[in-house]
Every structure is written in structure tokens, then in C-alpha cells.
Amino acid sequence: MYSQGLIGADGRTEESEAFLEAFQKRIDAEEKIEPKDAMPEGYRRTLIRQIGQHAHSEIVGMLPEGNWITRAPSLKRKAALLAKVQDEGGHGLYLYAAAETLGVSREQMTEELHSGKAKYSSIFNYPTLSWADIGAIGWLVDGAAIMNQIPLCRCSFGPYARAMIRICKEESFHQRQGYEIMLTLCRGTPEQKEMAQDALNRFWWPALMMFGPHDKDSAHSEQSMKWKIKRFSNDQLRQKFIDATVPQAEYLGLTVPDPDLRWDPELNDGKGGYRHGEIDWDEFWRVVKGDGVMNRDRIAARRKAWEEGAWVREAALAHAAKREGRRAAAE
Ligand code: FAQ
Secondary structure: OOOOOEEOOOOOEEOOHHHHHHHHHHHHOOOOEOOOOOOOHHHHHHHHHHHHHHHHHHHHOHHHHHOOHHHOOOHHHHHHHHHHHHHHHHHHHHHHHHHHOOOOOHHHHHHHHHHOOOOOOHHHHOOOOOHHHHHHHHHHHHHHHHHHHOHHHHOOEHHHHHHHHHHHHHHHHHHHHHHHHHHHHHOOOHHHHHHHHHHHHHHHHHHHHOOOOOHHHOOOHHHHHHOOOOOOOHHHHHHHHHHHHHHHHHHHOOOOOOOOOEEEOOHHHHOOEEEOOOOOHHHHHHHHOOOOOOHHHHHHHHHHHHHHOHHHHHHHHHHHHHHHHHHHHHO
């Protein structure tokens, strides 16, 4: 058994060296940490922050694509897009449930999203202007999400790791679906191919920003990697994504909008990889801090949905209370 954190006179948890060391030993031995296990307060808070932000990203991420459900070019495309957007909603729900096991309530997380306190992925603050954007989101945004999330299936916290297994299976399907939309457009008329190129031009850099700041500027990476919440750094994952995606763009016959992009055989310990231009970090931080093109619309849409759904939550609670009352009376 591990010693627990001690509650000091000021109410703060003081964690003994022995407790922190024993916890790190469990992590190093690849043991899964479960909700009822003793854990450092920093570990718990980091997970609530990351899983909460991840859940919010899935939920807000339904909006840019939802925008195209009524305008999908065929019944088949519409059915597939509808299913994808529903999948994202499901991912949000598993993730909220995983965060709740750490002692935070769904209401609290929702309130933090609506007040602007909690972040969600910067990518969802860009508008979807054409049907090709739906292809680009599946290909690039789900592609980046998979690259980041496959290692999360091995996260040290059990409920998050288990939720990620199913999520990654669904995201892989979304990525294929997006790429297939791009392929169809690229094999279509010159106007369709131009539309695909325009979507790539607008989504390439924001997709690279999804991996977060450079390692040297990443506040949480070092500790999160030590706790095996993250298995790779932001820059490592970004590089893997670029190396996997550039050949896919070539196959489509599209040009990646980066004049500095070039193959370097020395990169990745001599295995080769793509060197790339610098990300516009001013734009990244502006969007993260709430000043992107769509930030205000996204939060307004989420608040409206929450308010308009109040009657559903009330009805569900009333129904549960009634059922509970009937069960108690029968006993
Ligand atoms: N956008 O110290 P780090 C999806 C924040 S899901 C906004 O490096 P960390 C599915 C960061 O939170 C996409 N904020 O932080 C889908 C921190 O702020 P804080 C979401 C960002 O946590 C597809 C600060 O900057 N995926 O796409 C961003 O170690 C299609 C310092 O950064 C996940 O959430 C950003 N891009 O690493 C849905 C995956 N980057 O909290 C619909 C899980 C950084 O101190 C359609 N999360 N920040 O105020 C992670 O892997 C990590 O949290 C990172 C950031 C890698 C996102």
C-alpha cells in the first residue's frame, strides 16, 4: 500500500517524498492507475485539464462539420457525415465520463467551457467554407488527432487509456473517409481539384498547430511524459504527422502550402523526414486565447445548445427520481 497525501493544517495536501516515489515506481512499471488509487494532486489535476479539454474539443468539433450536413453533395455523403459528427459527440461523452472518475462534475466542466476558462483545440476556431473543407478535416484534423491519440491508448490513467482505444478506431475510419472525399475531388473537374487545394491551403498550418507549442515552450510536456500521460512530445508527434501526410498530399496531386518543406535524409536519426517552415505562433496563441475567426460563434452555439437542452436534463432527472421512488416503494 502507498502512503496517501496528508492534509495539512491549511487544508492543502502535502505529499511525502515516499508517496511520490512509490507512485512514480508504479508508473515506471507500466501499472495502470485507476480512479480509486492514491495519486498526486498534480497528476489528478493534469488529467482533469487534459481530458476535459479533449472532451470539449470533441464537442465543439461537431460544429464546423455539422455546418455541412444539410449541404452534403449526396445522400451517401450526408449519411456518412451525420454518422461522423455523432461519433464525435460520443467521444466527448466517454471523455467527460473518464474525467468524472477523477472527482470533477460534468456541470463544472461545461461551465468552464462556456466561461472561456477551459480550452479546446484551436483547430475548431476556423470556418468550413466549402465541401472540400469536410474532406480536409477528415484527412488532416482526424489524421493529426490519431497521431496524437494512438499513444494515449497507453496513457497511465486506466479510464482515459481505455476510452482512447475505441475513439482511435473511429477516428481512423474518419480519416479514411476524409481522404476519400479529397481523392474524389482531386480526380474530378479542375474546379473541384482547386477547391481541394484551397482547403489544404487553409487547413495545413492550423492542423500542425493542433500538436501544441514547441517542446521548449510547452508548460506541461515534461511532467506529463514523466507520468506517462503523454508518451511523445508535441514536436515529435508533429514531425510524425508531417512525414506521414506529405506523401498523401503528393498522391492527391496537391501542393503543401509550405515553401520551406524539403526532404532531409539525415532527419529522424538518419531515417529521413521532412524539414518544414515555422508555424505562425502569434496566430496560434491569438486563437487559443479566444480571438480566432470562429471562437465567439463556437461558444455561443454551445451555450445555446446547453440552455435549450435544459428541459431534457430536467425530464431525465424527474424520470430517474420517479423510477427510484417506485423501486423504493416496492422494496
Ligand atoms: N489548442 O504545455 P502544453 C479531435 C494549450 S480532438 C488549444 O503543450 P499539453 C477529434 C494547452 O492546453 C483534438 N490549446 O499542453 C476531432 C496548455 O494550456 P493550459 C484535441 C492548446 O496539455 C476531429 C497550453 O496550451 N485533442 O481533433 C493547443 O501538455 C475532427 C500549453 O501547452 C486533444 O485534446 C491547441 N492546439 O499538450 C473532433 C488530445 N495546444 O491547459 C472533431 C489530448 C496546446 O495550461 C472533428 N491532448 N494548448 O491552459 C493532448 O494531447 C495535449 O493536451 C496537447 C497539449 C498536445 C493538445
